[in-house]
Amino acid sequence: MLILWHELLHGRTGKPDWSATLSMREFGIRANDASKWAHALASAPNLFTVKFGTYPERDRTTFTYNSRADWQDWLGFYRGLLLANDATNTVKKLRVEDWEQTMRELVEEQTDLLKAAVANGTFEG
DSSP, rough: HHHHHHHHHHHHHTTOEEEEEEEEGGSOOOOHHHHHHHHHHHTTTEEEEEOOTTTTTTEEEEEOOOOOOOOHHOOOOOHHHHHHHHHHHOTTOHHHHHHHHHHHHHHHHHHHHHHHHHTTOOOOO
């Protein structure tokens, strides 16, 4: 994530949006693990838009940050990430697409619950 943030923040010169283009090998971790993170971010459309490249690295993945994302979107993503990790921790050879689907469902659920609690005045941080 830090590599992505660096590219988003320091690579903005002359760009009108918050985007970064990286290959999975540029994250400093195993490409498979980087792919899981990329799919996790793709599961949170309130935070990022992800246009996936293809293997081999000739087509890199583009991440565009939604600068209108708020703390509720981030907390919903974090809670969904924790729940998805718990839900898939015992699954061997989990396909990346299945990981993203699980993440998407849990992030949407957690974000909706959080925004409803804030709107109702029942959220306790």
